[in-house]
Amino acid sequence: MSENLFLIPSPFYRCAGPNCGVLKGGSDRWWVMWSSFGDYEQPVMHLAPWDEKLAVQEGAMHVCGEGCAQKLQSQFMGNVSVSRGRKSNG
Numbered sequence: 001m002s003e004n005l006f007l008i009p010s011p012f013y014r015c016a017g018p019n020c021g022v023l024k025g026g027s028d029r030w031w032v033m034w035s036s037f038g039d040y041e042q043p044v045m046h047l048a049p050w051d052e053k054l055a056v057q058e059g060a061m062h063v064c065g066e067g068c069a070q071k072l073q074s075q076f077m078g079n080v081s082v083s084r085g086r087k088s089n090g
């Protein structure tokens with residue numbers, strides 16, 4: 001479990017939104033999204049205002065705005081319902 005994780009402060013963040021890929025400028029208001037499988041035994045999607053500490057987390061997705069956040073949320077919800085659909089048959 002010891003991967004080489006370097007916290008390099010990257011000056012460039014790219015939007016994780018589908019078909020977006022916009023580069024973050026210094027003054028842009030961006031968002032950070034990430035998903036975890038936490039205490040609830042359910043996948044949880046997190047959305048937070050831009051924060052450098054959150055942005056460099058493992059698995060963090062950098063989002064340029066509301067539109068891309070919604071696309072990523074819908075992608076996440078799609079993935080979750082697919083895997084839940086599989087489970088409920090068991």
Ligand SMILES: [Zn+2]
Pocket residue numbers: 015016017020021022063064065068
């Ligand atoms: Zn975007």
